[in-house]
Amino acid sequence: MKLYSVGLVTDDEKSLELASVIAKSGFTVSMYMTEFDTLTAEEQNTFMNDCAAISVNVCPDRESFLLSLESPKKIFLFSSSADFNSRYLNSLLSDLAADDVLANLCDMNYIEAGEIVEAQKKRGVFYLPTGFPRGKFTIDSGISIMPGGYYEGYEKFRPVFSEIASRDIEGFVCCPYIGPAGSGQYVKMVINGLEYALLEIDSEMISLIRSFCTDDEDDMIGILSDINSTESESFFLEMFTDIYSRYDAETGLPITSIVSDRVEYGRSVVWLCNEGMNLGIPMSIISSALELRFLSSVKNERIASSKMIGEFDIQKVPEPNRRLFIERLRKAAYLSGICAFAQCFGLLRRASEKYNWDLDLLAISRTMQVNSYTRSRCLNRVIDAFDRNLKLLNLFTDPYFQKCASSYSSSLRYIISSGISSGIAMPAMSAALQYLDQYRAADLNSGIIQLSRDYINGVGFQRIDRSGLYNANWGDQERLLQQKLLSN
Numbered sequence: 001m002k003l004y005s006v007g008l009v010t011d012d013e014k015s016l017e018l019a020s021v022i023a024k025s026g027f028t029v030s031m032y033m034t035e036f037d038t039l040t041a042e043e044q045n046t047f048m049n050d051c052a053a054i055s056v057n058v059c060p061d062r063e064s065f066l067l068s069l070e071s072p073k074k075i076f077l078f079s080s081s082a083d084f085n086s087r088y089l090n091s092l093l094s095d096l097a098a099d100d101v102l103a104n105l106c107d108m109n110y111i112e113a114g115e116i117v118e119a120q121k122k123r124g125v126f127y128l129p130t131g132f133p134r135g136k137f138t139i140d141s142g143i144s145i146m147p148g149g150y151y152e153g154y155e156k157f158r159p160v161f162s163e164i165a166s167r168d169i170e171g172f173v174c175c176p177y178i179g180p181a182g183s184g185q186y187v188k189m190v191i192n193g194l195e196y197a198l199l200e201i202d203s204e205m206i207s208l209i210r211s212f213c214t215d216d217e218d219d220m221i222g223i224l225s226d227i228n229s230t231e232s233e234s235f236f237l238e239m240f241t242d243i244y245s246r247y248d249a250e251t252g253l254p255i256t257s258i259v260s261d262r263v264e265y266g267r268s269v270v271w272l273c274n275e276g277m278n279l280g281i282p283m284s285i286i287s288s289a290l291e292l293r294f295l296s297s298v299k300n301e302r303i304a305s306s307k308m309i310g311e312f313d314i315q316k317v318p319e320p321n322r323r324l325f326i327e328r329l330r331k332a333a334y335l336s337g338i339c340a341f342a343q344c345f346g347l348l349r350r351a352s353e354k355y356n357w358d359l360d361l362l363a364i365s366r367t368m369q370v371n372s373y374t375r376s377r378c379l380n381r382v383i384d385a386f387d388r389n390l391k392l393l394n395l396f397t398d399p400y401f402q403k404c405a406s407s408y409s410s411s412l413r414y415i416i417s418s419g420i421s422s423g424i425a426m427p428a429m430s431a432a433l434q435y436l437d438q439y440r441a442a443d444l445n446s447g448i449i450q451l452s453r454d455y456i457n458g459v460g461f462q463r464i465d466r467s468g469l470y471n472a473n474w475g476d477q478e479r480l481l482q483q484k485l486l487s488n
Helices: 015-024 041-053 062-067 084-094 110-121 151-164 183-212 217-227 235-243 267-279 284-296 299-305 319-355 361-369 377-388 399-421 427-439 447-457
Strands: 006-010 029-033 056-059 074-078 101-104 126-131 469-472 483-487
Touching: 006 015, 006 062, 015 029, 015 041, 015 056, 015 074, 015 151, 029 062, 041 056, 056 062, 074 084, 074 151, 084 101, 084 110, 101 151, 110 126, 110 183, 126 151, 126 183, 183 217, 183 235, 183 267, 183 284, 183 319, 183 399, 183 427, 217 235, 217 319, 267 284, 267 319, 284 319, 284 427, 319 361, 319 377, 319 399, 319 427, 361 377, 377 399, 399 427, 447 469
Parallel strands: 006 029, 006 074, 029 056, 074 101, 101 126
Antiparallel strands: 469 483
């Protein structure tokens, strides 16, 4: 009986692309397609033929799949389904033996992932919760992956990782060991949130172009294409440009004119926003993008409330001024995106310190740039910043991003003012400006809040002229408050 070097468990027909990358990288692949029985006879034949064409073995059940693999086993778990882990992960792990390695490419809560890592290590099984920034990949481009778990398990799987991984233009192999426990899934969680923020920023930019400049689809294609030829170039802008060129086959109308405004959201971005609060790191831009999706689901309420304030008379920007307006809008969106990157990498730095993960932010940013939806020229600048100084406290401490903030913040203020005064919701850009203004403020207006906490709860406050925590005698009604030192 022939034994195969790599296994793949999936319920996703798209996994053929992943299987093809693995097979064409020099490995023999055996696949367990969990939903094979749900396919029609024609679909099954097509799937089997497609697998045969790339020399991938297909097993009808888990038992035959496990028997088809070399020992120690190396297995990928991959699915886009939210419940795939709960349906198959535990049973698959229970069938593995000492020195077997399972790399899980499915999204998973990083805490749960870390617990499984430790539980399996006691059995001698290596569980690698692996961040997988899904983008377009081929045998030529490979895939970008972010494995966590025990380093010993990573080393056992490294020959496979390194052969199927993407390379950047400098030859960096996009499968760096991220760190222990669920750190690989943590990074993927942050990437998911970054995608939400960047999508929302771009959608706000598009909304403003349509409101102030043009509703014409061809004009939109030209404008977005021009913006994407600048430092703002990104996968998402490329995608939006393509979307605006598409038409509905049934009605012949532009696809953008018939789409509903209801948008679903994933659990990992909820986890991310909660994690930001737990660690005391602002995730305001991502939170605003997520909250817009919450509001998108209450369509009937929004329709009922749409006349509550009244209509705004939005005037189109005169033709001679449109180029300047669009450039201001581009700068505003670019700076907002930088703020989103700053928040995300700020959380990664804090998590690395809190959980003792020793995250390599340069390696992470380089992996995010290749075959990932977050790829952009801006991310290249992030890579450059960490290459100059891996210990950056915040992206805005880097000279390039400081210059962007100085040069583009006036455009961001102008655009937000234009949108808000016209009744256009701009949650992500507004959150970006608030974050920037708070981060650059030498003094915030929070001193009075410190005093109020001591006034109500007696928890103390800090002074600017001496160290320590002080408590005032508010109950004595004295104008000249006596204070006592609570702690140094």
